[in-house]
Amino acid sequence: MDSNQLTDNLCVRGQVTPDDVAAAKDAGFTRIVCNRPDGEAEGQPDAEAIRAAAQACGLDFTYNPVSPGAITPEAVQQQADALCAGEGKVLAYCGSGKRATVLWALSNPEGLSVDERLARAERAGYDLSELRDRL
Template identity: 55%
Template sequence: MQVNKVSDKYSVAGQILPADVAALKEAGFGTIICNRPDGEAEGQPPVAEIAQAAAAAGLAFEHNPIESGAPTPEAVARQGELCAAADAPVFAYCASGKRSTMLWTLANPEGLDADERLSCAEAAGYDFEALRPQL
């Protein structure tokens, strides 16, 4: 599993497995957010399995799914609220990390300006310059 650091408080990756959760706990994350709809792809572990592994490891788990490239205002707001309420760094995942980074960039839970958010996303490997008018 390759974890891409977006900020000191937020990192992303593609699909994880229940076996990955212990390493996330060891890395200092306190919350896992799944931004992928359950059953989106064949072979994808059910969200309930990841949630169960998170609970067993003592991590908070939230499911805030969005369709690829289609964040709703409600999902953006919820992502921001979940990040802002977290006491420890947040780890979010989807199929590639792109949706999770997009939600963070749009929600702006850390109160950064547009250039800072776009720079953070780019440093993590995601180009969201096209979102600039929305930021």
Template identity: 50%
Template sequence: MQIIEVEPGFAVAPQLQPADMAELAQRGFRAVICNRPDGEESGQPEVDEMRARAQAAGLAFHHIPVSGGAFPEAAIAAFRAVRIGTDGPVLAYCRTGTRSITLETLANPQGRSASDRLKLAQAAGYDLSPFADRLGA
């Protein structure tokens, strides 16, 4: 399992497996956000199974799917609400981690400048410069 710490209290990951949930709880995460729609690709674990395993491990589980490069305001607001409302570390995942870091950057739960958000994403290995205009950078 590859976990990319973006900052203390928030990390992203590529596709997780149901068996990963117990380890995430042991590592101190309190919530998991899935940013993939069900059935996006063959072999992908279903959200219901991921939710059940997360909850069995004591983790909150949130499904905020986005696809096709679209990041609607409702998804951004839902992501922000989870980030702000969770007491403890959050891990968000999608196929590669890109959608998850993009939602974090757009949601801006820490109230950072656009430049700082782009730098955090870059330091984590994600180039989100195409979103600079949307961020007001």
């Protein structure tokens, strides 16, 4: 499963399809978090299709959609709750993985420093330097 690791228990990536879910389970993920609103792009599978595939594989699923540039405090809290719920690895996705990374960095469930969050995001391929003041 192609994804970018942010922490020992969190990876992010672009769009997941129902066919990707079994591979996510095989890779050790126990929860999938969708940060992409339905209908954002033509041909994008809707969250309910991913939820059904996740449940069929025994994975938990959280739908926390956010639009680029419109991340609310409520969405940040919901992301933190999803990342901290249960045991095991989490796979969070959106269009490219950046929104999922931003939500992780803002929620900071591991209590990491600003510099460490920015460095981890950078290693995963996401430049969040414009968020430094918010982190």
